[in-house]
């Protein structure tokens with residue numbers, strides 16, 4: 001079922017839908033809907049269309065080049081774009097570093113970075129986690145030492161997703177070892193072309209190269225690479241992580257997947273009747289749909305509240321990630337034996353007939369890869385720790 | 394139900410576990426999986442020389458004349474090792490079918506070859522539209538003089554990519570979902586008219602989509618009764634499910650050990666992550682899931698070769714459901730408790746999840762087995 005949005009919102013939804021249908025190249029839409037790999041070029045193509053329309057970076061206010069959508073419009077925009085198979089925005093630039101820049105970036109940083117984040121000319125990756133510092137991020141050890149007007153960075157980051165496509169990085173480094181961990185961290189942004197950076201691929205269990213380990217060997221950056229004040233990086237990181245967590249909820253994507261799940265399960269026959277009419281399966285789908293409805297309204301309430309995301313970011317992350325996983329599990333249930341053939345390319349070959357049915361090849365890798373959503377962006381255990389703390393426990 | 398090991402079983406356990414420990418390390422396995430061939434012929438020979446291929450094969454055919462309980466020991470070790478060789482398709486399914494359905498010289502000849510490691514088998518039964526329902530056979534075998542001519546398509550044939558011989562189900566009579574009219578044929582894996590599309594499954598085992606285009610076989614290729622093979626296929630499916638239960642038990646035990654160790658050695662916030670109560674509870678749930686699964690392995694083993702089809706079906710379904718649920722708890726839990734590192738292809742943990750997921754989807758999934766159990 002769909003929520004009731006006001007008249008004005010329905011008109012906006014129509015407008016967004018018409019735009020996406022007209023402008024989104026069919027091959028990109030097909031890749032998204034079949035959960036295949038979106039290339040950087042695909043991403044840029046779509047971003048250009050959004051820029052031309054003035055809808056790039058839908059979460060941004062007008063003053064920075066965003067469309068200045070209100071709460072309802074943002075939600076609708078995200079839902080319709082996802083539904084119609086548009087690539088989801090890369091979170092690192094638009095959703096993660098930009099809100100920090102809005103809050104504490106220098107005028108020069110804003111002027112230099114924001115317009116190019118908007119066009120995706122600057123493609124960011126996130127250097128937070130380290131081999132020994134995942135959940136316990138504040139223990140990070142990559143160091144930056146001041147040397148004249150520069151900072152010199154040494155250390156290793158882990159899980160720098162998309163670093164192999166990115167040309168900029170924002171990262172957390174230790175700038176003071178004498179104080180409480182959280183008080184000796186700073187945030188920097190600089191180009192990936194800076195000498196001394198080495199990126200090594202990490203292949204995940206879906207067989208794909210999404211993420212990397214990144215090494216910093218005497219990487220020299222100017223003082224203008226520092227964001228805000230020195231040793232205040234942890235505060236900025238918390239703001240940034242709030243936005244990351246909200247973005248992981250991916251409600252629009254889950255709505256698209258739910259719809260496709262129902263469509264697929266209506267085509268698959270099980271002892272003569274559509275799988276979608278098979279009571280145990282149908283009821284499991286309904287249960288996820290209900291959770292998703294609740295989450296959509298929760299998200300609306302969170303956006304309506306305004307300000308920077310608080311504890312609702314944790315809730316959205318936990319529930320949104322669990323829903324995504326349940327959907328991939330249901331897809332695997334729907335696929336049955338055809339969930340078994342494994343193809344890291346997710347069926348993206350020229351000319352070959354799909355094995356089983358059209359989307360089958362993407363379901364296994366997608367199921368496996370989606371295990372990550374309860375781990376990254378702060379694991380769900382960590383989110384629940386935070387929620388219970390805010391409850392006063 | 395016997396919880397103690399016989400002398401033969403202790404020996405088999407030592408042999409299979411040592412083989413896995415020494416020859417099937419995760420690094421060795423990576424090499425096997427990366428090769429063009431879907432399994433290691435050298436290791437297959439070694440299985441043969443150690444007697445592992447002949448567990449349920451009579452002694453006069455070069456086997457050790459053992460029981461399914463003996464086979465279970467090997468399967469559990471292979472589950473721990475995430476073995477990809479076509480043991481399930483050849484030794485569990487193939488041998489099981491020949492043991493019950495074949496007689497005379499051919500039976501002896503086939504079993505002798507399997508025990509010696511010179512013959513691999515695969516059951517080509519499931520079809521693109523059959524899902525898990527065993528009576529759904531659209532492939533047809535038409536009588537033509539003294540021959541049969543087979544036409545149709547088979548789906549996700551485990552071991553079908555490499556099997557020397559296929560055991561193919563085809564309709565000699567009746568409509569697509571009739572219980573009667575299904576016949577098994579023993580066909581050369583590369584017979585004229587067979588087209589294979591080979592691939593690897595999520596658990597890295599070889600499999601294939603196989604089409605049959607006017608594949609001509611002599612009447613003597615028939616295995617078991619003409620038109621009455623469905624009970625044999627059901628028995629084979631139950632043996633397959635029971636075998637997977639054993640494999641899953643080995644896999645769960647291994648990955649639980651690895652995860653427990655990780656909880657004790659990975660530090661965050663200045664202490665081992667195993668000190669966090671929420672992880673303790675999750676690990677406890679995984680340990681309990683493993684125990685519940687192991688209990689049902691005993692049930693599966695007891696009933697794997699049960700001739701009473703109804704009793705067998707209920708027991709095997711009960712076991713498969715429990716093992717599948719346990720597999721989800723253990724596989725997904727292991728990845729979650731490892732955090733990011735659990736997601737990488739370089740760590741064995743994700744491969745256990747892949748195997749446990751595959752096990753859940755083979756020879757009937759949870760819904761299929763729950764339905765069959767409840768209807769019994």
Ligand SMILES: Cc1cc2nc3c(=O)[nH]c(=O)nc-3n(C[C@H](O)[C@H](O)[C@H](O)COP(=O)(O)OP(=O)(O)OC[C@H]3O[C@@H](n4cnc5c(N)ncnc54)[C@H](O)[C@@H]3O)c2cc1C
Pocket residue numbers: 125126127128129131132133134135136158159160161162204210211372375376377378379380381382385659661662666669671672729730731732733734736
């Ligand atoms: C595919 C992928 C992409 C990623 N992309 C990025 C990226 O682009 N940039 C980046 O900086 N990072 C990225 N990450 C890193 C991610 O944020 C971390 O994996 C995550 O924070 C968990 O840290 P960890 O892997 O070290 O696990 P650990 O922190 O070691 O956690 C292991 C387990 O212990 C649990 N645990 C830890 N502490 C507690 C506690 N106090 N209470 C209860 N349970 C606890 C965790 O929940 C988890 O289950 C990515 C990770 C992956 C796998």
